[in-house]
Amino acid sequence: MTQFLKSREALLIAVIVALLALIASRFPAFIEPSNLSKVFNDTSPLILLAIGQTLVILTRCIDLSVAANLALTGMVCAMLNASMPGIPIPVILAIAVSMGAVMGAINGLLVWTLSIPPIVVTLGTMTIYRGIIFVISGGEWVNSHEMSAAFTGFPRAEVLGLPMLSWIAIIAVAMFLLVIARTPLGRAFYAVGGNPNAAVYTGLNVGRTQFWAFVISGTLAGLTGYLWVARYAVAYVDIAGGFELEVVAACVIGGISIAGGAGTILGTLLGALFLGIVKNALPVIGISPFWQLAISGSAIVIAVAFNARASRTKGRIILKRAEGTA
Amino acid sequence: MTDVARHIPDRLDSPAARLLKSWEVLLLAVAVAIFIANSLASPYFLNAWNLSDATFNFTEKAMIAFAMALLIISGEIDLSVASIIALASTAMGAAAQFDVGVVTLVLIGIGTGLICGAFNGVLVTGMGLPSIVVTIGTMSLFRGISYIVLGDQVYKGYPSAFAYFGQGYVWWVISFEFVLFAALAVIFGILLHKTNFGRAVYAIGNNPTGALFSGIRVRRVKFILFLLTGLMSGIAAICLTSRLGSTRPSIAFGWELEVVTMVVLGGVSILGGSGSIPGVVIAAFVMGLVTFGLGLLNVPGIVMSIFIGLLLIAVIALPRLWQMWRFW
Secondary structure (H helix, E strand, O other), rough: OHHHHHHHHHHHHHHHHHHHHHHHHHHHHOOOOOHHHHHHHHHHHHHHHHHHHHHHOOOOOOOOOOHHHHHHHHHHHHHHHHHHHOOOOHHHHHHHHHHHHHHHHHHHHHHHHHHHHHHHHHHHHHHHHHHHHHHHHHOEEEEEHHHHHHHHHHHHHHHOOOEEEHHHHHHHHHHHHHHHHHOOHHHHHHHHHHOOHHHHOOOOHHHHHHHHHHHHHHHHHHHHHHHHHHHHHEEOOOOOOOOHHHHHHHHHOOOOOOOOOOOOHHHHHHHHHHHHHHHHHHHHOOOOOOOHHHHHHHHHHHHHHHHHOOOOOOOOOHHHHHHOOO | OHHHHOOOOOOOOHHHHHHHHHHHHHHHHHHHHHHHHHHHHOOOOOOOHHHHHHHHHHHHHHHHHHHHHHHHHHOOOOHHHHHHHHHHHHHHHHHOOOOOHHHHHHHHHHHHHHHHHHHHHHHHOOOOOOHHHHHHHHHHHHHHHHHHHHOOOOOOOOOHHHHHHHHHHEEEEEHHHHHHHHHHHHHHHHHHHHHHHHHHHHHHHHHHHHHHOOOHHHHHOOOOOOHHHHHHHHHHHHHHHHOOHHHHHHHHOOOHHHHHHHHHOOOOOOOOOOOHHHHHHHHHHHHHHHHHHHHHHOOHHHHHHHHHHHHHHHHHHHHHHHHHHHHH
């Protein structure tokens, strides 16, 4: 119990509660359940992508291509729906998930078999995926009137009072809480990130574990791609531009160490919620949305500084780097 | 891997053979091939003014790439360079509204770059944070400040003399930017390859602990490199702002990718410890020629970015594939 109180998660919960209290003191309507569920629904895409990113960062990698993956999958789904409105939603979902998985697998394969640094791979695939959207769409938009009602209705369909989009985020959180805690693959993510050398000696394939992290991250990005396009009922080249930074921000704020091997899904969830609340509160308290970018930037910097302070031991930094490069 | 010994040569290649096999010479061959392909593909390519225009595609990015090369060789990275351009340009734009002189504008541009570089440097070297996350953070922060200041507005009204930096010509088709690019290439070449500081940069990139134990002030050298990168971004901001004549918060969006691609294409190892300035110079020409040639063929910018992304991955993947194939 005392351990939990000292943890990053407890700190984040306290910060979020304080933030909500502060907003509520001026604008009580903000913390009404109906509004809070709206905020959660709005944050759901971020939560979905951040879960995938968490796994990738746990294995000492980073995936900057998630937003481009989301946009490309979203565009493909929208164009399929516009040209063949008869395709049932489960088929669209299957296409979205498998497209995302393939794009994640491309990242993963380049990292695994060619050991190219993940930052380079995903910076490259980020521009490639984004460029492909332009090539297939010719720069055209797919607008809401071209999409079928079933297509745009799915993420908004209410089940037990919450929209489908929120439920998918909740299911993903629950599923990956289990995967991380109870499956060999989940434990492997931590082992590989915590100490790759030791992981090899225990019989884990470091590259393959990283590959699976990328596949999961890509899969979630693909799934979110369809949900995003359907929810906003529009698809164009630049959707979710720069979203990858917000995703990394959510993870870093949630206490996922960029050095790998440390962090929890719960932390990521709270990090994403923090960003989501800030984003939704800005217009309410009358601050221009142009502040959003600078606020996430500062949040990343402050959170990284916090992470480092929490895990610092004397004289460790340099030695640790040397190990990492060896 | 048991018979690795078979593959270890018992003598080194002669210096001439090593030069021929070097990355720089290979890259030069690619540049020449692209040049020839371009002149065959478009009748407008071989024209002194067109070629001069083509240099604007890479001079500003290459200025940053020189400093970034040193930073990457030392084992760090700065992804905030494009955002530093945005912030420096915004600062200059704000100052220009008060009718300040050209010298003041230049000082403001350079000063903003240095401050941003110092901010990154303090976070990375002073607090021991990983540069990749810090600069992802400051990348949003710096551009975010530009958005707060400008929103959807635009700064114009730069003094007419300010246009010289981005639009002026020193002699015939030789632009001021190109001269600056060439001068900076020489300065950075000497700094990296002929000075103690340059040796220290390589030493740090290869083995930071070893460098520390051999008396190199690792943190100070890295801090100076972040300052340099900020400075070059500031200078690039002056050139770009002068060339465009206006400032929007989205200025130079996505340039960090192109700068890193240029550095990696130039043969600098992304893991640090190796690379050269001549390589980066040739890489700048290669990228400039590719984008200009595709532009002449009416290929849209976003499609060009596919080529750049592929180039980035292929440049790193091909040597590794080649090595895997040789050891099989």
